[in-house]
Amino acid sequence: xxxxxxxxxxxxxxxxxxxxxxxxxxxxxxxxxxxxxxxxxxxxxxxxxxxxxxxxxxxxxxxxxxxxxxxxxxxxxxxxxxxxxxxxxxxxxxxxxxxxxxxxxxxxxxxxxxxxxxxxxxxxxxxxxxxxxxxxxxxxxxxxxxxxxxxxxxxxxxxxxxxxxxxxxxxxxxxxxxxxxxxxxxxxxxxxxxxxxxxxxxxxxxxxxxxxxxxxxxxxxxxxxxxxxxxxxxxxxxxxxxxxxxxxxxxxxxxxxxxxxxxxxxxxxxxxxxxxxxxxxxxxxxxxxxxxxxxxxxxxxxxxxxxxxxxxxxx
Numbered sequence: 620x621x622x623x624x625x626x627x628x629x630x631x632x633x634x635x636x637x638x639x640x641x642x643x644x645x646x647x648x649x650x651x652x653x654x655x656x657x658x659x660x661x662x663x664x665x666x667x668x669x670x671x672x673x674x675x676x677x678x679x680x681x682x683x684x685x686x687x688x689x690x691x692x693x694x695x696x697x698x699x700x701x702x703x704x705x706x707x708x709x710x711x712x713x714x715x716x717x718x719x720x721x722x723x724x725x726x727x728x729x730x731x732x733x734x735x736x737x738x739x740x741x742x743x744x745x746x747x748x749x750x751x752x753x754x755x756x757x758x759x760x761x762x763x764x765x766x767x768x769x770x771x772x773x774x775x776x777x778x779x780x781x782x783x784x785x786x787x788x789x790x791x792x793x794x795x796x797x798x799x800x801x802x803x804x805x806x807x808x809x810x811x812x813x814x815x816x817x818x819x820x821x822x823x824x825x826x827x828x829x830x831x832x833x834x835x836x837x838x839x840x841x842x843x844x845x846x847x848x849x850x851x852x853x854x855x856x857x858x859x860x861x862x863x864x865x866x867x868x869x870x871x872x873x874x875x876x877x878x879x880x881x882x883x884x885x886x887x888x889x890x891x892x893x894x895x896x897x898x899x900x901x902x903x904x905x906x907x908x909x910x911x912x913x914x915x916x917x918x919x920x921x922x923x924x925x926x927x928x929x930x931x932x933x934x
Contacts, residue, residue, distance in 0.1 A: 641678030811854030
């Protein structure tokens, strides 16, 4: 004989009628109508093959079988409540494992120190960190959080913008002395280009975006590699300011075309969709927001080359 499993809401309705002593009281506590409660109890009685309540002038009295049934299901309902409280506690406790993915250059230069400070502040959190420039599958890889840089494509991912990520065009003073300093983006066509992967150089010129192409000298998937190449007078490259900042400050490279805005993005904390955000992940996102935003510490290098007041504005 195939067993029939009662609807949990029918069982909850039964428990509320038992505890309140009336269908009306159960309806008020569950936010349902009295007829709905009555239908749920009737359906439960049919599935059990037993009468659970006797209607009285005062409301509803449990039958002997109703009392026996309540004695059995009350522990189950208590276990459900305990489970809810355990989950609620876990969701509000800054403890447990965080699996995190982040870009390699940013991870080594800035995120590593930040995560060490976070770990000291929250000793009950276990960090499982992967630095890679490959875009990982957050859901399939079991990640709780990813730090990403650039412009986010439309997706179901949950993202929080932490800080702007500005780009800066740089070259060594020696290279520029030998090859001339570009005055407009179009001048880059006559210069050696150090490119990050298959990037496109885009500058805002006269209110619109202008794409320019230099003479390819080097291509790399690592920003530090390109920065070293620029320091060694090999050409011009466009880098995030968090990579170029130290070289700009010590004068091994200089900024070019400061009056022309570059296509740039932002630093994001990205979480997988459809998953409740735990307290530990919320704590890390808030920590990173305080650490890096809204004005990153690496960007003072940008101030000297800030677009002039009469430069074209973004629309």
